[in-house]
Amino acid sequence: xxxxxxxxxxxxxxxxxxxxxxxxxxxxxxxxxxxxxxxxxxxxxxxxxxxxxxxxxxxxxxxxxxxxxxxxxxxxxxxxxxxxxxxxxxxxxxxxxxxxxxxxxxxxxxxxxxxxxxxxxxxxxxxxxxxxxxxxxxxxxxxxxxxxxxxxxxxxxxxxxxxxxxxxxxxxxxxxxxxxxxxxxxxxxxxxxxxxxxxxxxxxxxxxxxxxxxxxxxxxxxxxxxxxxxxxxxxxxxxxxxxxxxxxxxxxxxxxxxxxxxxxxxxxxxxxxxxxxxxxxxxxxxxxxxxxxxxxxxxxxxxxxxxxxxxxxxxxxxxxxxxxxxxxxxxxxxxxxxxxxxxxxxxxxxxxxxxxxxxxxxxxxxxxxxxxxxxxxxxxxxxxxxxxxxxxxxxxxxxxxxxxxxxxxxxxxxxxxxxxxxxxxxxxxxxxxxxxxxxxxxxxxxxxxxxxxxxxxxxxxxxxxxxxxxxxxxxxxxxxxxxxxxxxxxxxxxxxxxxxxxxxxxxxxxxxx
Amino acid sequence: xxxxxxxxxxxxxxxxxxxxxxxxxxxxxxxxxxxxxxxxxxxxxxxxxxxxxxxxxxxxxxxxxxxxxxxxxxxxxxxxxxxxxxxxxxxxxxxxxxxxxxxxxxxxxxxxxxxxxxxxxxxxxxxxxxxxxxxxxxxxxxxxxxxxxxxxxxxxxxxxxxxxxxxxxxxxxxxxxxxxxxxxxxxxxxxxxxxxxxxxxxxxxxxxxxxxxxxxxxxxxxxxxxxxxxxxxxxxxxxxxxxxxxxxxxxxxxxxxxxxxxxxxxxxxxxxxxxxxxxxxxxxxxxxxxxxxxxxxxxxxxxxxxxxxxxxxxxxxxxxxxxxxxxxx
Numbered sequence: 058x059x060x061x062x063x064x065x066x067x068x069x070x071x072x073x074x075x076x077x078x079x080x081x082x083x084x085x086x087x088x089x090x091x092x093x094x095x096x097x098x099x100x101x102x103x104x105x106x107x108x109x110x111x112x113x114x115x116x117x118x119x120x121x122x123x124x125x126x127x128x129x130x131x132x133x134x135x136x137x138x139x140x141x142x143x144x145x146x147x148x149x150x151x152x153x154x155x156x157x158x159x160x161x162x163x164x165x166x167x168x169x170x171x172x173x174x175x176x177x178x179x180x181x182x183x184x185x186x187x188x189x190x191x192x193x194x195x196x197x198x199x200x201x202x203x204x205x206x207x208x209x210x211x212x213x214x215x216x217x218x219x220x221x222x223x224x225x226x227x228x229x230x231x232x233x234x235x236x237x238x239x240x241x242x243x244x245x246x247x248x249x250x251x252x253x254x255x256x257x258x259x260x261x262x263x264x265x266x267x268x269x270x271x272x273x274x275x276x277x278x279x280x281x282x283x284x285x286x287x288x289x290x291x292x293x294x295x296x297x298x299x300x301x302x303x304x305x306x307x308x309x310x311x312x313x314x315x316x317x318x319x320x321x322x323x324x325x326x327x328x329x330x331x332x333x334x335x336x337x338x339x340x341x342x343x344x345x346x347x348x349x350x351x352x353x354x355x356x357x358x359x360x361x362x363x364x365x366x367x368x369x370x371x372x373x374x375x376x377x378x379x380x381x382x383x384x385x386x387x388x389x390x391x392x393x394x395x396x397x398x399x400x401x402x403x404x405x406x407x408x409x410x411x412x413x414x415x416x417x418x419x420x421x422x423x424x425x426x427x428x429x430x431x432x433x434x435x436x437x438x439x440x441x442x443x444x445x446x447x448x449x450x451x452x453x454x455x456x457x458x459x460x461x462x463x464x465x466x467x468x469x470x471x472x473x474x475x476x477x478x479x480x481x482x483x484x485x486x487x488x489x490x491x492x493x494x495x496x497x498x499x500x501x502x503x504x505x506x507x508x509x510x511x512x513x514x515x516x517x518x519x520x521x522x523x524x525x526x527x528x529x530x531x532x533x534x535x536x537x538x539x540x541x542x543x544x545x546x547x548x549x550x551x552x553x554x555x556x557x558x559x560x561x562x563x564x565x566x567x568x569x570x
Numbered sequence: 571x572x573x574x575x576x577x578x579x580x581x582x583x584x585x586x587x588x589x590x591x592x593x594x595x596x597x598x599x600x601x602x603x604x605x606x607x608x609x610x611x612x613x614x615x616x617x618x619x620x621x622x623x624x625x626x627x628x629x630x631x632x633x634x635x636x637x638x639x640x641x642x643x644x645x646x647x648x649x650x651x652x653x654x655x656x657x658x659x660x661x662x663x664x665x666x667x668x669x670x671x672x673x674x675x676x677x678x679x680x681x682x683x684x685x686x687x688x689x690x691x692x693x694x695x696x697x698x699x700x701x702x703x704x705x706x707x708x709x710x711x712x713x714x715x716x717x718x719x720x721x722x723x724x725x726x727x728x729x730x731x732x733x734x735x736x737x738x739x740x741x742x743x744x745x746x747x748x749x750x751x752x753x754x755x756x757x758x759x760x761x762x763x764x765x766x767x768x769x770x771x772x773x774x775x776x777x778x779x780x781x782x783x784x785x786x787x788x789x790x791x792x793x794x795x796x797x798x799x800x801x802x803x804x805x806x807x808x809x810x811x812x813x814x815x816x817x818x819x820x821x822x823x824x825x826x827x828x829x830x831x832x833x834x835x836x837x838x839x840x841x842x843x844x845x846x847x848x849x850x851x852x853x854x855x856x857x858x859x860x861x862x863x864x865x866x867x868x869x870x871x872x873x874x875x876x877x878x879x880x881x882x883x884x885x886x887x888x889x890x891x892x893x894x895x896x897x898x899x
Contacts, residue, residue: 245762259643
């Protein structure tokens with residue numbers, strides 16, 4: 058019960074007018090930043106660091122502002138995923154898969170509200186998890202050595218088949234393409250540049266943000282350009298917004314999904330280096346395997362919206378565990394928060410909870426407050442966001458192009474990245490034509506490096522012995538799961554496909570790209 | 571809160587006045603900008619933001635220092651950008667560290683050398699440490715190196731930099747000083763940052779950790795890891811004084827990760843001297859001493875020509891080791 062009294066102290070710290078206002082400001086700015094394609098939580102927090110410093114805020118208020126921005130951006134990321142099929146940030150990528158088809162089917166309002174609720178549930182549970190389990194969870198993180206990480210990534214990719222497409226081999230090709238792209242850059246294990254052609258900008262590898270914006274946003278623009286003579290204006294957003302709140306029946310069907318994925322996402326967040334993207338990704342693919350009996354995932358299933366949103370918001374909370382307790386950031390955003398903590402002269406680490414309880418508990422209380430604020434902000438604002446849909450594509454698409462260019466240039470300040478982005482845009486357009494799913498390409502680019510380094514670390518530690526990869530019970534069971542996840546769909550795939558053919562009613566609405 | 575900011579303001583005002591009188595050149599950048607050659611959150615970003623904030627608190631600059639993140643090529647993109655596009659800019663400084671000189675030495679910034687920019691000043695140093703898990707049977711640095719000497723395969727060392735990076739070189743410097751014949755056989759595992767490397771030390775995946783003292787501090791305080799050697803010439807001050815140096819254990823190895831700034835190569839002398847004196851004043855201030863203490867940074871007080879020479883020398887030293895271990899030819 059000591060925990061609860063500490064939490065009460067935290068609320069006393071957080072519930073001042075100044076802190077509440079900061080939380081509101083942070084939530085609002087965060088939502089906007091998250092919604093802009095390319096600008097994700099890590100950039101959002103980084104952009105607002107100077108604000109926190111120039112306001113002369115103390116450690117706790119500064120952290121409250123910045124974590125509200127973090128949570129806000131995690132909420133906001135889904136908005137453009139659902140409305141425009143462009144992920145606002147990388148964890149929101151999976152939300153595109155069912156969110157955009159829902160919007161196309163005239164259920165945009167419902168999808169937004171539902172994802173808002175899923176986000177709330179995900180972060181609400183994650184915050185409780187953070188409170189109750191932080192010290193214990195650190196021990197889980199310590200179970201994961203390089204070999205276990207490699208097995209975890211293998212599991213993630215093995216279950217990818219059929220997540221974003223109905224064609225397993227195309228998914229496999231897309232994954233391989235993504236993993237190949239991840240090889241570009243200086244190899245961290247030997248320091249040798251690979252596939253860089255002497256170009257300094259490629260030394261750090263391909264920035265996945267550039268890849269995401271190019272593949273999703275720009276290719277969308279190219280597809281639009283290609284069809285501009287046709288029915289673009291006639292098509293002119295016949296899209297209806299639909300009801301603003303999901304019906305109780307829909308909500309009820311999603312609740313078990315939200316609870317399961319909150320748990321999964323939280324665990325993924327706790328593992329350093331896995332983070333929110335893996336959280337939403339695993340949540341979605343597991344949920345698809347579990348409940349998608351009719352093959353409606355990817356075609357606008359509300360559960361497909363709820364799963365990744367609950368998952369990625371829970372992972373956001375989970376990622377704070379290793380950051381606070383080990384000083385190891387679990388994601389890009391927590392890396393930025395870590396820098397803020399250091400700048401405020403707070404050293405995160407095993408002793409933070411006992412040395413600076415006011416900071417930690419004030420922060421945790423602020424997370425609760427931010428979470429309720431975001432729910433309150435988001436449900437009424439659904440109406441405003443959905444107006445975006447009424448903008449005709451001939452106006453919307455140039456804006457998308459502009460935001461993409463400005464966003465990417467703003468992050469890196471280099472024109473080289475703009476060329477890379479255009480290259481990815483063209484690639485995305487070609488892949489769409491070939492019906493190859495784009496999501497595995499991004500996931501490969503995003504996670505490929507971590508996967509490769511962990512494999513090589515494991516093998517170097519064990520002097521070149523490959524069996525080390527399945528040496529521990531944990532890695533062996535992860536491998537077993539991966540193999541089952543990969544093989545089962547092949548066996549049951551035929552049965553499913555036959556069933557799906559019967560169910561396939563709205564081929565047009567299917568998001569196979 | 572109000573009291574604290576008043577006090578800060580007073581301190582800043584006092585220091586600001588003394589700084590003005592000390593700085594005869596009276597250079598004031600119009601749009602002070604600091605390029606951090608990495609994404610937000612890393613060490614260079616931290617250096618830029620912390621120095622920018624303190625310079626403004628001390629009234630050494632009258633506008634907020636704009637921090638531009640220009641990631642790429644481990645600092646190479648920023649270096650090439652400054653040399654080719656901003657070569658005569660007077661308002662610009664760029665965060666640098668040992669990683670910068672290491673990469674310059676190893677030719678990892680294609681076409682760029684250390685004499686293309688003007689090195690301004692250092693703002694401190696992070697001495698290297700070698701640590702083991704608290705429950706490890708290894709107690710001293712010579713013990714660890716002895717094990718390494720007998721069977722290089724039996725010891726794996728984790729660090730936060732790539733192979734050939736500064737964390738790796740520090741172990742090699744120590745190994746070489748202890749008489750390990752073929753340092754190329756030393757098993758080094760590269761992780762993404764010191765934090766991850768320490769975590770793997772705790773998880774028992776590796777036997778030893780090489781990194782900076784600031785990365786290890788939190789874990790040492792908690793009693794999770796044991797620092798067996800600090801690669802400093804003498805024992806550090808304050809709470810770090812309890813760690814033995816490598817030198818007192820009979821191993822002549824020193825490795826400091828300095829932090830500092832460079833400026834464009836054709837910056838005017840007036841601006842260069844202005845920046846040198848500003849960073850110098852910052853370094854001498856109490857605010858900066860507190861920042862250093864809180865982050866476990868050790869003193870390294872070099873400005874202007876002295877710093878220029880220091881960088882040139884360390885580039886030379888790194889080139890020698892790298893050639894020996896075969897990282898460069």
